Amino acid sequence: MDISALTWAVTIGLILVLLAVDLILAAARPHRVGYGEATAWSVFYVLVAVGFGLWFAARYGGEFGTEYFAGYIVEKSLSVDNLFVFVIIMTTFAVPVEHQHKVLTFGIVLALAMRAVFIALGATLLALFSFMFLLFGLLLIYTAVQLFRHRDEDPDVEDNVMVKAARRALPISDDYVGGGLTTRVEGRRVVTPLFIVLLAIGSIDLLFALDSIPAVFGVTQEPYIVFTANAFALLGLRALFFLVKGLLDRLVYLSAGLALILALIGVKLILHWAHVDIHGGVPEIPTPISLAAIALILAVVTVASLIKTRRDPTAKAHPGSLRAHPPGPADSSQESGLS
Template sequence: MPLEVTALGWTLTIGVIVALLALDLTLGVLRPHAVGFREAAGWSIFYIAVAIAFGVVFGSIAGWDFGAQYFAGYIVEKSLSVDNLFVFVIIMSTFAVPDKYQQEVLTFGIIIALILRVIFIALGATLLSLFSFMFLIFGLILIFTAVQLFRHRDEDPDVEDNALVKASKRFLPVTDDYIGGKMITKVDGRRVVTPMFIVLIAIGSSDLLFALDSIPAVFGVTDEAFIVFVANAFALLGLRALFFLVKGLLDRLVYLSTGLSLILAFIGAKLVLHWLHKDISDAVPEVSTSISLVVILVILAVTTVASLLKTRKDPDAKAHAGSIRARSAAPADEGQPR
């Protein structure tokens, strides 16, 4: 039986998310400051608690089958969002974003990510309702992404090679310094953009790529657009605080990209099986939400423990965000990959 969400339910849910987003925006933009571990831990716990509380209330109202789908979707999106954090760390380092402006960058990055996900969720839900073979397409996309991520698990994405970033630098006048955290300002009477604008371009375009993967992934555990939306929204809302909490620990998660590739491959296979069961034969087995939840949690647990054991034995081991494509080679005279 499909999930039925009333207009009041949608309104209250969106109201809560907008209120939390406004709170994030207030903390990140109106009070720019370097975030310490204690503050980051407190806000991380708060956002996770809000997400869990929502799941409990939602499950008690809609039924625990839908509640389990929400928690499975939330865990998938939360785990994929950690890979977002890797890329955010790379972007912050590449463009030397001052500590006091990192909150602002992250908050706007989260807003951009949320807008993109709303668009992709609406598009994905429409396609799935009209064409059942889209389950097969989404499944194959995830399996391809998983293979590519595993192949390039020891690489980092090349931020400055991003087409939008290169075009922005080429066609727009960019200042050398961050000027009060502004994106656009005037210098000698001429309107120019600051590095902050380029950073947001980099984050926005990387968010687009993540949305292309994460939306099919969460549709692999539920085909309810409402659950897909709330799972994404609550996972993203805690991203700002989580960034400051774990950015010093990210280097130790050396097997994270491997774990995420396994999760994407598993969900991709689940979508393919669902399509075969629905369109080809009822004899084809499907993977239940409860099994999906257990598999995802086990992969994440094993990945984390194995990563910590690896870095304890080899302190020089360093984690990488992973990449969907190999990084470009350096000019021939340099002789080494970039």
């Protein structure tokens, strides 16, 4: 696939303009985003992504267009799980509503930057070493297994290495002090809790990039498609946050569905490696089939989640965790009551 430097430049320019509009509007008029406003912006960014995909398919062919839409759906579904963690971080650190847009802004910009770096690195590794398809596939399957095992857990934000190190090494103010990252207390420069929140967001973005980039490379090996699928999936994440914030608790089977999707893509990568490196007779999973499977999994997960929460209003969704965490006091007492 031959993408000219001009096409790359125009695409990156378009994404930066859309990102700038989203972030400047948020910074210029901080306010509580209503459901109607969040819906309008979310629909706008989805239509932009779909419009780009239709242009891309018409310009470069239906096969590449299918790969783009498959990658976009994978990344969009993973970004919803990302929002889960953003909600947990803001709740854990009691981020005031008026400062939440700053946290989301930082999270989106850092996520785009990290994904750009990992896309370049991943594309280089795949071009040089075909066995990287095997390693990426095994990584995704391992991630899928861990996510499924701990699908009913929340990540322990306070147990984050960067957060714990910052708490030990830096003096921290008691409140957010107008939303700044640093302030002065009794003549001494200290960081605010917002600085710790941004550290938590940054480290979470790093973990999500490590998972999402191998996932989209399982759908396509074209760096341009990987980049655009990631970028358009992340654009509008701020509006999507305010739109689905009240619905996240109802997606009780989302983590299980994402685990299945990651496992499917992991198998697809391993089969591709076997097809190329071992024997051409090893079958591969065509992209249209994987796209249909991903869409079916997301549809079943959404419908099943809504049915579950309607029948059991106490059921609550969790983003899942890649490792088990020791139960807190509330969990321990609950377990004692059940036993």
